[in-house]
Amino acid sequence: MFRTRFAPSPNGPLHLGHAFAAVVAHDLARERGGQFLLRIEDIDGARSRPEFIDEFFRDLEWLGLPWDGEVVYQSRRLDRYIEAGEALKHMGLLYPCRCTRAEIAAAATGSGPDGPVYPGTCRGRAVDPEGAAWRIDMARATALAGPLTWVDELAGAQIAQPERFGDVVLLRKDLPASYHLAATLDDAADRITLVTRGADLFAASHVHRMLQALLGLPVPTWHHHALLVEPGGRKLAKRRGSPSLGDRRRAGEDGLALADALRAHRFPTGISLCGGLDSES
Structure with missing residues (x-):
């Protein structure tokens, strides 16, 4: 079974960059007759806040991106x-x-x-x-x-x-596992066949491939998509106050139309795609 996943961390609200990543993962699964899973990466100590998780659910429903099966929580996999x-x-x-x-x-x-x-x-x-x-x-x-x-x-x-x-x-001394270990184990446990994520994490896949070999885990294919960036080339970030999906939703914006615009690469003024990949083999 073909499977992708969207795996946000509840340490802040989702923004357009997350929406684009979710659209990519969702649409690839639907195009290939597979499943789109939702995983909440909630092991970041006090920074993981439960109130953001409910917002994530509402945001994805607003965008018209239903997930398959039960939501997976990292905190239940320690x-x-x-x-x-x-x-x-x-x-x-x-x-x-x-x-x-x-x-x-x-x-x-x-x-x-x-x-x-x-x-x-x-x-x-x-x-x-x-x-x-x-x-x-x-x-x-x-x-x-x-x-x-x-x-x-x-x-x-x-x-x-x-x-x-x-x-x-x-x-990590302050958390149960690093991103490298937790993400690799989770993708194997969730039987993900295509790991979709931003091009900024391309290099991390070198480490994840090694961990798969050491731990005897299945090897998926990866799909590192371009990132949405602000003027000047900085990627959208919660810590810099990029407008949240929740704010757009509460203001009455049409979520389905926004998802379609992201699919067509029609972005708000000043926002663009960056991070196309060339072979590094």
């Missing part, structure tokens, strides 16, 4: 994240780290897709694991996983290069 983390520890691939962001930035010798690449300060050290983050030893992990490839529908076949990220955190 045991799954813990189990995967323990499996990676038993494989000798994770180590505890207590470095601060400032320490990492000061010691880093290069930059990767997520910013300064962790220099491996705590790798091989005796570090108290209580309350620490757990990083993956990328060199050992890539050696164990071996050469890997993955496919993006828009950019074509890719050679996995997770080493560009360095020793990323998989188990």
Whole structure:
């Protein structure tokens, strides 16, 4: 069964960028006779607010984007994240780290897709694991996983290069799991066959492909679509106060017409698409 998903985090209201992402995932599922799932990524501690979840439901209904089956909540899958983390520890691939962001930035010798690449300060050290983050030893992990490839529908076949990220955190000290681990496990659990998301997360798929190999998970195809951006090229963001879908809905705007406009790439003044993909294989 062909399956896509829309997976917002309830740390703020949805905006046009989310609407575009939901339209892409919904329409690809419908065009191919598949299912469109809704997953709420609600493990971001106090930033995850239940009142936003009800707003998400209303926004998607207003846009005419019905989802299939029951809504999935990350907060109900914590045991799954813990189990995967323990499996990676038993494989000798994770180590505890207590470095601060400032320490990492000061010691880093290069930059990767997520910013300064962790220099491996705590790798091989005796570090108290209580309350620490757990990083993956990328060199050992890539050696164990071996050469890997993955496919993006828009950019074509890719050679996995997770080493560009360095020793990323998989188990955060403040949250049950990092985005890399949680999203990879969730997509497998939900039997997602096409992972749709913005082009800004293209590089993350290199790490996710490696985790799939290490944990014996199925491998989907990816579809990294362009992003809606503001004047100057910045992507729309909740933290910068991009107009919310809820505000548009309450003001009486036609949600079905808005979804059709997004499909036709007719955007409000100043908003445009950015982030087309070329092959990186």
